Amino acid sequence: MAFGIGGKCYMVVAGDVSDVNNAVTVASESAGEKGLLVYRSVIPRPHEAMWRQMVEG
Known part of the structure; x- marks a missing residue:
């Protein structure tokens, strides 16, 4: 998934917590x-500032 950056990766998945946990x-x-x-x-439920940082960089 992220071999070009040394294997580091994160994914953002939104939805009901149970659905996200299953995914x-x-x-x-x-x-x-x-x-x-x-x-x-x-x-x-990430803090709004954390969410902005993850999504916008």
Whole structure:
């Protein structure tokens, strides 16, 4: 997913927390099978400033 930047990656997934958790679980299982997953985290309600930083950079 992010080989060009040294393997660092993050994804922004929005929606109901349960749906996001399910999506992250499925993606993590797939990445884990390939040995590509180091850590995963779901932040249910990020602070507005954090959200802006993640989305806008």
